[in-house]
Amino acid sequence: xxxxxxxxxxxxxxxxxxxxxxxxxxxxxxxxxxxxxxxxxxxxxxxxxxxxxxxxxxxxxxxxxxxxxxx
Numbered sequence: 001x002x003x004x005x006x007x008x009x010x011x012x013x014x015x016x017x018x019x020x021x022x023x024x025x026x027x028x029x030x031x032x033x034x035x036x037x038x039x040x041x042x043x044x045x046x047x048x049x050x051x052x053x054x055x056x057x058x059x060x061x062x063x064x065x066x067x068x069x070x071x
Contacts, residue, residue, distance in 0.1 A: 015037060019025045024038035 015025055015027070019037050020039055024036050027035045027037060029035075
């Protein structure tokens with residue numbers, strides 16, 4: 001993990017990108033205080049999945065559902 005000095009922390013965008021790549025970055029102030037910057041982890045739903053393209057029209061889906069209900 002890279003440690004940056006107070007003068008380098010002026011480029012916040014660079015530090016944020018670096019934190020995403022490396023997981024976290026350390027920032028050291030001139031007075032010796034050290035801070036850790038890391039991306040926040042977000043909770044994702046188990047149902048939050050990428051969709052797939054089946055090339056099925058809405059009418060075809062409705063017809064399939066109706067056919068299943070008639071059985």
